Each structure stands twice: as structure tokens, then as C-alpha cells.
Amino acid sequence: MFCEKSIELIRELHRMSDGQLPAFNEDGLRQVLQEMEALYEQNQTDVNAAKAEGRADLIPSIKLRHCCLLRNQRCITAYLYDRLLRIRALRWEYGSVLPPNVRFHMCAEEVQWFGNYKKSLASFMRSLGGGEGLDITQDMKPPKSLYIEVRCLKDHGEFEIDDGTVILLKKNSQHFLPRWKCEQLIRQGVLEHVMS
Amino acid sequence: MDTQSYLPVQPGVGMEENFLSLDDILLSHERLPARTECTFPRLGFLEKTTDSQDITEGTKMELPLWLSKGLYERKRRVLSVELPKVYREGWRTIFKADPNVVDLHKMGPYYYGLGSQMLHFDSPENPEIAQTLLQTFIGRFRRIMDSSQNAYNEDTSVLVEHLDCLEKTLFRSGQSGLNSFQSWEKGQASQLTASSLVLNYRKRKMTDIQP
Amino acid sequence: MSDALSEDGSDINQDDSREEDVMTPVELIAKLEEAWLNEKFSPELLENKSEVVECVMEQLTHMEANLQRVKKGDAKASIHRMEIDRIRFVLSSYLRSRLQKIEKFFPHVLEKEKSRREGDTSLLSPEEFAFAKEYYTNTESYLKAVALKRMPPNLQTVDMLKAVPEPCLDSFVFLRVKERQENILVEPETDDQREYVVDLDEDSQHLMRYRTIAPFVSSGAVQLI
Numbered sequence: 001m002f003c004e005k006s007i008e009l010i011r012e013l014h015r016m017s018d019g020q021l022p023a024f025n026e027d028g029l030r031q032v033l034q035e036m037e038a039l040y041e042q043n044q045t046d047v048n049a050a051k052a053e054g055r056a057d058l059i060p061s062i063k064l065r066h067c068c069l070l071r072n073q074r075c076i077t078a079y080l081y082d083r084l085l086r087i088r089a090l091r092w093e094y095g096s097v098l099p100p101n102v103r104f105h106m107c108a109e110e111v112q113w114f115g116n117y118k119k120s121l122a123s124f125m126r127s128l129g130g131g132e133g134l135d136i137t138q139d140m141k142p143p144k145s146l147y148i149e150v151r152c153l154k155d156h157g158e159f160e161i162d163d164g165t166v167i168l169l170k171k172n173s174q175h176f177l178p179r180w181k182c183e184q185l186i187r188q189g190v191l192e193h194v195m196s
Numbered sequence: 197m198d199t200q201s202y203l204p205v206q207p208g209v210g211m212e213e214n215f216l217s218l219d220d221i222l223l224s225h226e227r228l229p230a231r232t233e234c235t236f237p238r239l240g241f242l243e244k245t246t247d248s249q250d251i252t253e254g255t256k257m258e259l260p261l262w263l264s265k266g267l268y269e270r271k272r273r274v275l276s277v278e279l280p281k282v283y284r285e286g287w288r289t290i291f292k293a294d295p296n297v298v299d300l301h302k303m304g305p306y307y308y309g310l311g312s313q314m315l316h317f318d319s320p321e322n323p324e325i326a327q328t329l330l331q332t333f334i335g336r337f338r339r340i341m342d343s344s345q346n347a348y349n350e351d352t353s354v355l356v357e358h359l360d361c362l363e364k365t366l367f368r369s370g371q372s373g374l375n376s377f378q379s380w381e382k383g384q385a386s387q388l389t390a391s392s393l394v395l396n397y398r399k400r401k402m403t404d405i406q407p
Numbered sequence: 408m409s410d411a412l413s414e415d416g417s418d419i420n421q422d423d424s425r426e427e428d429v430m431t432p433v434e435l436i437a438k439l440e441e442a443w444l445n446e447k448f449s450p451e452l453l454e455n456k457s458e459v460v461e462c463v464m465e466q467l468t469h470m471e472a473n474l475q476r477v478k479k480g481d482a483k484a485s486i487h488r489m490e491i492d493r494i495r496f497v498l499s500s501y502l503r504s505r506l507q508k509i510e511k512f513f514p515h516v517l518e519k520e521k522s523r524r525e526g527d528t529s530l531l532s533p534e535e536f537a538f539a540k541e542y543y544t545n546t547e548s549y550l551k552a553v554a555l556k557r558m559p560p561n562l563q564t565v566d567m568l569k570a571v572p573e574p575c576l577d578s579f580v581f582l583r584v585k586e587r588q589e590n591i592l593v594e595p596e597t598d599d600q601r602e603y604v605v606d607l608d609e610d611s612q613h614l615m616r617y618r619t620i621a622p623f624v625s626s627g628a629v630q631l632i
Contacts, residue, residue, distance in 0.1 A: 001242060001260070007225050014218045019202025020396055033557050040559035046238070060267075060274045061236045067266030073562045076554050077570065078216045082204060084546060088510070089201035093391035102397060113549045120541040127534040128502070129464030136499040136506070143492040144386040146485055180492065182388070189390040189398065195383075203511065205572060215570040330597075 002039065002068040006032045006075035013082050021086045024107040029076065036072050039065045087114050091121065092137055095184055138183055148179045149194040156190050202393070211312050219361070223309045224262040229278040231256050236274075261313055268317055277317045282307065285321075288328045295335035300360035307360040308333060336363065344370025348378060432466055436494060439463050443501040445624055448581070448631035450617055451574035452508040452516055453624065455532040463498050467491060509539050512574055514567040517543060543567070576618040583612050586628040593619060 009028050016022055043065045046058045087110055090098055096118050103111065121137075128134045156169035161181055169175075169185075174194070185191045207219040214220050236251040243251050251257075259267075259275075267275045281287060282303045291298065300307045311329045315322050343355055344367045356367060379385050430438070442456045470491050477484045509516055509531070517539055519530055531539060547567065555563045588607040594616070595602050607613065612632070623629040 003260075007221070010218055010221050014222060017204075018396055019200075019204075019393055020400070029554065033554070036558055036562070042238075057235065058237055060234050061239050063274070064236060064239065064263070064267060067263055069559065069562060070266070071262050073558060073565070074215060075221060077550060077565050078205075078218060078221055080550055080553055081216050081546075081570075082218055084549065085204060086202055089203075089393060092201035093393045099397075107553065109549055109553045113545055116541065116545040120538050120545070124506070124534050124538040127537075129461050132464050132468065134464065134495070134499065134502070136502045139492075139496040139499040141386060141388060142496050143489070146488055146492065148388070179388070186388040187391045187394065189394050192390075193388040195387050203507070208572070209575060209577070214572045216572070 002035065002065075003071045003075070005035060006072045006079075009079045010075055013079060013086075019086050019089050021083065021090070021102065021105050023105045024083070024110065026107065029079075032072050032076055036069055039069050039072075043069075083110065084113060088117060090114070091118060093187060095137070095188070096122075138180065140183065140187075143179055146178060147176050148182065150175050150177055150182055150186070150191040151194050152190070153192055154190060156185070201391075207309070211315055213313075220309075223306045223313070223361075224265070225260050226306055226310050227258040227260055228264050228280060229256065230259045230264055231276050231278070233273045233276055261310065265313070265316055270318070279314065279319060279321065279325075280310070283311055283314055283321075283325050283328075285324075288324060291328050291332045291335075295332040296339060298332075299358045300336075300363065301358050304360045306362075308362045337366075340367050341370060343367070345374055347371075348374055430462070435459065435462050435466060436497075439494075439497055439501065441627075441630060443497050443504070445631045446501055446504045446508075449621075449624060450576060450578045450580075451621075452505060452512065452530060454528050454530055455505070455535060457532040460498065460502070460532070463494065467494060467498075505535065506538070508574075509535055510542060512571065513539050513542050513546075514571050515573050518568060576616075576621065578617050579614055580617045580620070581612065581614050581632045582620060582624075582629045583632050584609055584629050588623060588628060591619060 005028060009025055009032070012022055012025060012028075043062050046055075046062050046065075049055045050058045050062070087106065090102060091114065094102070098114070106114070125135055125137075126133045128136075152169045152171055152173045152175070155171045158166050159169050159181075160166050162178055167175060167177075169190070182191055182193075186193055204218065205214055205216045207217045207223070208214040213224060232251055232253055232255045235253050238249060240246055240248045240250050243255060243257060246252070246255070259277075264275065264277050268277065287303075304310070308329055311325060314325060319325075339355075340359065340363055343352060352367075352371075356364060359367060376385065438456075438459050442453075442459055446453055470487060474484060474487055474491070477487070516530065520536065520539075523529060529536070550565065551563075555565065584607045587609045591605050591607060593603055593605055607629070617624075620629055624631060
């Protein structure tokens with residue numbers, strides 16, 4: 001049957017339901033587009049025959065191929081759109097700089113989409129409150145205390161806190177830091193929030 | 197909403213399909229028994245049982261829902277669609293007797309979704325199908341809700357294995373509510389945690405490295 | 408806030424957005440929390456509350472400035488600091504909810520904005536409108552560049568309004584009544600039910616279809632919880 005390739009693309013994403021981004025399947029996409037081209041050409045031939053030779057009996061087959069074309073179009077669009085939603089999530093979870101192993105899974109146009117999304121979000125946040133600006137990717141959970149106990153899970157280097165003090169984030173070192181400064185590093189798995 | 201950033205397109209409600217929903221695309225890939233009511237010239241290669249160039253009138257085939265829906269027309273019938281067994285009278289009686297005994301994963305896994313989609317093909321049995329879907333759901337709902345709200349740190353895999361896709365989603369959202377409530381009770385709700393996406397990427401990286 | 412201060416306050420019942428004549432900080436934060444909860448629980452994007460957002464941001468700056476003047480180690484300072492953090496959380500969470508819905512429903516949000524009559528309050532703040540437009544263009548040109556332009560000529564466009572789902576107004580929401588409402592028509596759940604009429608008493612709580620009470624959310628007569 002037609003459209004088997006395009007359902008494969010969908011399954012590939014569906015299997016990773018937690019939102020991870022699998023590698024862009026350029027090959028799969030190309031195969032679907034090739035199938036579409038073939039379906040379209042066959043339909044052109046049949047449409048011409050139906051018109052010129054009055055072959056009305058060809059119409060059911062034309063219709064069937066057209067259904068397949070629409071199906072392929074839907075699957076590809078859904079595949080690409082769902083990937084955008086996953087890429088969007090990356091901006092919120094990782095911040096604006098992506099680790100190379102994640103970027104590696106994106107195609108050139110996706111990298112561009114991500115860049116534009118990042119820019120839009122940044123200028124949105126900058127313009128909040130009449131130009132004062134507010135970073136809404138912070139404060140993801142309601143604050144319980146100003147300072148929290150954190151343990152460093154890997155070497156991260158020097159880190160400046162609000163009052164200008166610089167501390168060294170060394171693996172296994174433990175610190176008492178302003179919550180607001182740590183949020184992103186905790187999300188990225190550099191620091192761990194230690195609950196007393 | 198603040199904890200999960202990947203928000204996939206949700207499946208449509210009732211008889212609607214959402215164009216971009218992966219779940220709906222997989223649902224519409226389910227196959228239905230159909231019979232051609234005319235000849236489809238030059239497509240014989242799609243039907244393995246024949247050497248003919250065409251798919252001849254009266255051929256019985258299994259067609260995916262999306263294609264059946266696309267070809268189906270009331271006026272110029274090129275296709276007739278049969279009900280899958282699980283929606284026929286025999287099974288409807290079983291569902292009526294005790295909806296809880298049926299393994300809807302095996303019989304589905306899109307029992308409700310596909311059932312609702314069947315209503316697009318105007319069969320005289322549609323009212324009964326719709327009734328059965330609704331009553332089955334009501335009949336099973338209590339148990340699903342009960343276990344999703346009370347099974348904490350327990351192995352629920354046996355129960356979940358027998359659920360339809362829609363029921364599974366329901367069960368999971370009940371469980372995630374229960375878990376967040378428990379973590380709030382233990383005072384852990386305010387703990388800042390690493391993104392699950394980040395953690396999973398790291399796991400994957402590790403397995404990539406392993407030979 | 409300066410615009411609001413210059414109003415004479417006599418037209419309280421005229422228009423929601425002009426209602427903020429002189430507001431105390433406590434009232435302002437209450438307004439923010441109200442908007443936040445409504446936005447968090449309503450399935451559709453609600454009218455923007457730019458004025459509240461701007462006032463709260465001003466308030467935060469003001470509080471920060473005050474804090475600078477307090478001596479280090481003062482117990483009062485950390486309580487104020489905490490208060491700032493809490494307000495900033497609510498504000499961020501509110502703006503995030505909105506942005507999330509704008510992304511989720513972008514073609515519909517923009518369509519609604521287009522068909523808005525002059526004088527009606529805009530759904531989107533100017534910043535949100537700019538964001539939504541960019542999101543649309545970015546997404547559309549991405550789909551075009553990667554796949555659509557490589558498809559047969561009759562399949563090179565996808566109608567985003569049809570492709571991206573609309574908010575589901577039939578979802579159920581919890582609500583608390585702030586002003587008594589009479590004769591609310593409730594639609595039947597199943598074929599064998601009939602529609603019926605209810606009164607919503609002040610301070611009573613309900614679980615209802617969003618569609619039924621949507622107008623009272625925007626008028627402020629009920630609060631989603």
C-alpha cells in the first residue's frame with residue numbers, strides 16, 4: 001500500500017513520547033516526496049486520458065491516488081510540526097545554547113527556526129513592562145526560600161552571584177546560593193537541589 | 197504546565213480528527229474490512245492476491261481508515277466499509293454483559309477512537325455502536341479512576357496492559373496527579389529538579405557510547 | 408500608573424480596562440493573581456491585562472529600589488526579597504501561560520485579532536502580537552522550505568487555520584462565583600438529558616463547561632480555580 005513510508009516517520013516520533021528529538025530523517029522524507037511525485041505523475045496521465053479519451057472509469061483510481069497524496073502531505077506536515085514543538089521545548093529546558101549532540105539531530109532549516117524562535121522570545125521578554133524586560137524562562141516553580149542548598153554534580157568553573165562574589169563550582173562541592181541564580185543550572189543538571 | 201515543555205498536539209474529540217496529531221494519524225492508520233464497489237484501473241499491484249492490472253469490483257481488502265474515509269461517498273459508492281468485529285452485535289452483547297473483562301488493548305488499541313470514526317460511514321447500526329462505546333466507557337471508568345488515584349508505588353502494569361489508548365491517557369493523568377500530590381505532601385514539590393529531557397538525552401548519549 | 412491616576416474614577420462601570428483608577432499595591436497583586444488563575448485554567452486565551460502587567464513590573468522595580476536602601480542583614484530585607492520573588496513568579500507564570508496558548512493556537516489567535524472590531528479590547532498585548540506574527544511566519548516558512556515547496560504544485564500549501572486545532576471550549580473548569588448570576592442555561596451532556604437553568608450564588612463553587620461561563624470569566628463575575 002502507499003503511504004507506508006510516511007507512517008514510519010510518525011511512528012519514529014511517537015515512540016519517543018517524552019519529547020526527545022530523534023535525528024532528522026532526511027532519507028525518509030525524500031522517499032515520501034518521491035512517492036508523491038510518482039503518484040502525481042500517474043494522476044496527470046490518467047486525468048489527461050479521462051479528458052481526452054472520455055475514460056470516466058479512471059476516476060476512482062485518480063481519487064485513490066489523490067487521497068494518498070493528501071495523506072502523505074498530512075504526515076509530513078505533522079512530522080515537521082511535532083519536531084518544532086520538541087525543538088521549542090529545548091529552548092525552555094536547556095536555555096538558548098544547545099549542546100552539540102542535540103543540535104546534531106536538527107536539519108539546517110530547524111536550526112534556523114530555533115534561531116528565529118529564540119530571537120522572538122528574547123525580544124518579547126525584553127519588551128515586557130514597557131521595555132523594562134523580564135526573563136520568564138526563570139521562576140518555573142513557586143519560591144519557598146531565598147537561598148537553597150545545592151550540590152555540584154560536575155565541574156562548571158567560576159560563577160558570579162548577585163553581590164559580585166565569585167565562587168568556584170567544583171564537582172561534589174556544596175553551596176548555599178540564591179535560588180534565582182541556580183534555577184537554570186539545576187535544570188541543566190549541573191547543580192542538584194539538596195532538600196534538608 | 198510549568199514543568200513539561202513539550203506539548204504535543206492533542207487528538208481530536210469525538211468524531212473529529214486533528215490534522216497534526218500524531219495519535220490521530222496512527223489511529224487513522226487502523227485497517228478496516230472493505231469491499232470495492234467499482235473497478236480501480238491500473239492499481240492491481242496494490243492487491244497481492246491478484247495478477248490483474250486492475251483492482252476489480254467486488255474485491256475484499258483491508259484498507260486504512262484514512263483511505264476508506266477519503267474514498268467513501270454516499271452518492272457515488274466506490275467502496276463499502278464493513279464493521280470490524282469488535283463493533284458488531286456479538287461483541288456489543290459481551291460489552292453490555294461486562295465491559296471490564298475485555299482486553300481493550302488487544303481489541304483496539306483505539307477502541308473508542310476507531311469506534312467514533314466508524315460513525316462517519318452511515319451504517320444502520322450507528323446508534324447502537326455509539327451507545328455501546330459510551331456505556332463501555334462508563335462501565336470501565338470507575339475502575340480506571342480508582343486504581344489511578346490509589347495505586348501509589350505499585351505495579352499497575354497488568355491493569356494498564358488491558359487499557360485502550362484513551363483510557364491509558366486517563367490513567368496516566370490520574371497517576372501524575374497522585375504523584376504530584378504525594379510529593380507536595382512530603383514537601384518535595386518545591387524542589388528544583390533537572391529537566392527530564394536533559395536527563396534522557398544524557399542517558400541516550402551513554403547508550404550511544406556503549407558498543 | 409500615571410494615566411490611571413489622572414482619571415477621575417467616575418466611570419467605574421464603563422469598561423474593564425479603564426477600571427484601574429487609583430489602586431493600592433494590595434489590590435494590584437490581587438488583580439494579578441485573579442488574571443493568573445483565570446489564564447492558567449481557561450482553555451482559551453483571555454483578553455490581555457497589559458496594564459496590570461506594567462503596574463506590577465513598576466511595583467517590582469520600586470520594591471527592588473527600596474531594598475537597596477535597607478542595610479544588609481536586616482530581617483525585614485529578606486522578607487521583602489521573598490515577596491519580590493513570589494510576585495515575580497506569579498507574573499512570569501501568568502505570561503508563560505499566555506505565551507504557551509499563543510503558540511498552541513497561533514493561527515486562531517491571529518485570526519481573532521484580525522476580525523476584532525475597532526474599540527474592542529485586543530486579545531493580545533502589542534508584544535504578544537509581535538511574537539505571534541513572528542511565530543506564524545517562522546513556522547510557515549519553515550514548513551515551506553523543508554517540504555511543501557518540494558511537493559506537487561497542488562499540495563504546496565497547508566491551511567494553518569484548519570491544521571492547528573482550536574481551543575476546546577467544552578472542557579470543564581472549576582469556578583467560584585464572585586457576583587451572583589441568574590438563569591444560566593446549561594446544555595445537556597447526553598441525548599437523553601434536557602437543557603436546564605441554574606442560578607449561581609455568590610461564593611458557591613462549581614464544575615462546569617467552560618463555554619457556558621466564558622462570558623462571566625471575562626466580565627470578572629466568576630473566578631476559575
